[in-house]
Amino acid sequence: MKKKIMVTGFGGFVAGSVIAHSQNDWEVHTVDRIEVPAEQGNVKYYGLDLLNRERLAQLFIEINPDAVIHTAALADIDFCENKQDIAEKINVGITKSLTGLCSKTGAKMILLSTDTVFDGKKGMYTEEDSPNPINFYAETKVKAEDSVRTLENSVVTRLSLVMGLPVMGSGNSFLAKTIKKLKLGEEVKFPANEIRTPVDVITLGKSLVELAGNDFRGTMHLAGSTRINRFDMAQQIAEKSGYSKDLIVATDSNVMEGRAPRPNDASLDNSLAKKVLKTAMRSLLEGLELTMNFKLEK
Numbered sequence: 001m002k003k004k005i006m007v008t009g010f011g012g013f014v015a016g017s018v019i020a021h022s023q024n025d026w027e028v029h030t031v032d033r034i035e036v037p038a039e040q041g042n043v044k045y046y047g048l049d050l051l052n053r054e055r056l057a058q059l060f061i062e063i064n065p066d067a068v069i070h071t072a073a074l075a076d077i078d079f080c081e082n083k084q085d086i087a088e089k090i091n092v093g094i095t096k097s098l099t100g101l102c103s104k105t106g107a108k109m110i111l112l113s114t115d116t117v118f119d120g121k122k123g124m125y126t127e128e129d130s131p132n133p134i135n136f137y138a139e140t141k142v143k144a145e146d147s148v149r150t151l152e153n154s155v156v157t158r159l160s161l162v163m164g165l166p167v168m169g170s171g172n173s174f175l176a177k178t179i180k181k182l183k184l185g186e187e188v189k190f191p192a193n194e195i196r197t198p199v200d201v202i203t204l205g206k207s208l209v210e211l212a213g214n215d216f217r218g219t220m221h222l223a224g225s226t227r228i229n230r231f232d233m234a235q236q237i238a239e240k241s242g243y244s245k246d247l248i249v250a251t252d253s254n255v256m257e258g259r260a261p262r263p264n265d266a267s268l269d270n271s272l273a274k275k276v277l278k279t280a281m282r283s284l285l286e287g288l289e290l291t292m293n294f295k296l297e298k
């Protein structure tokens, strides 16, 4: 019999890849607050606002998952800065609910946190470095991490900027939006001051599913092998995809009005992931090729 995995946030960008990469080997149960699509093969969808603790607990008991990959969150940094109450409820409150449920059954809990828990003054952060959030979104993620670490059977993953096309559903893909604009010959702005280690969504989905099924516990950075600023990254993506790199325009997010602060250099060291995981961490262009050519097996 297949083991059961619960994936939160099926309508999201990263969850689509997690579901695609778990559906062959796991019995997949996935939850979001949007309309539920028809059951597909091994994947069972549930419509639920995860803020509803009672219903979440009922569903959790019904499914009794072996592992939970918690992708659902409010991931819009500026929205979180402006709506702190709701950001706290969703990013911290729901994580705490799931932590409590996993602690009762022993299910392995995998949290998706972020490179932006760091202040961006140093770069190439390892799992040993201490977070120092500079915006509210990152503050909520640090609290969520702390909650998950109270469970022995847990993994806190910190994701770099996620690059790729949505595998299922939609979610927030900067690559999809960029390509759409480039096709129309429109300019696209990217901050040159933000240095990241982008991870492609295919490698990321595979890594998260691997972590659900292996013996690793603790914190792991899931990041690509290319350290690059977002402007240069977008120029390379444009060129590689056959568009003019002149359509990519450099900005500086440190001087943009009305935006929450972003860390300048939030690049992550992926040595631990390379050592522990069978899934290979990729360079920017390898990751781009993977996401462009990915075909969903049904």
Ligand SMILES: NC(=O)c1ccc[n+]([C@@H]2O[C@H](COP(=O)([O-])OP(=O)(O)OC[C@H]3O[C@@H](n4cnc5c(N)ncnc54)[C@H](OP(=O)(O)O)[C@@H]3O)[C@@H](O)[C@H]2O)c1
Residues within 6 Å of the ligand: 008, 009, 010, 011, 012, 013, 014, 015, 031, 032, 033, 034, 048, 049, 050, 051, 070, 071, 072, 073, 074, 075, 090, 112, 113, 114, 115, 159, 160, 161, 162, 163, 170, 171, 172
């Ligand atoms: N994408 C990145 O570059 C990146 C980088 C670092 C870390 N992360 C983290 O990785 C995770 C996945 O990111 P993503 O880009 O896939 O985010 P996403 O596309 O915004 O997906 C999140 C999903 O969670 C759902 N959700 C939110 N609140 C919910 C609730 N109360 N009940 C049920 N579902 C709810 C969202 O629904 P709504 O659309 O209705 O809100 C959405 O479908 C997040 O935890 C994010 O913080 C992402």
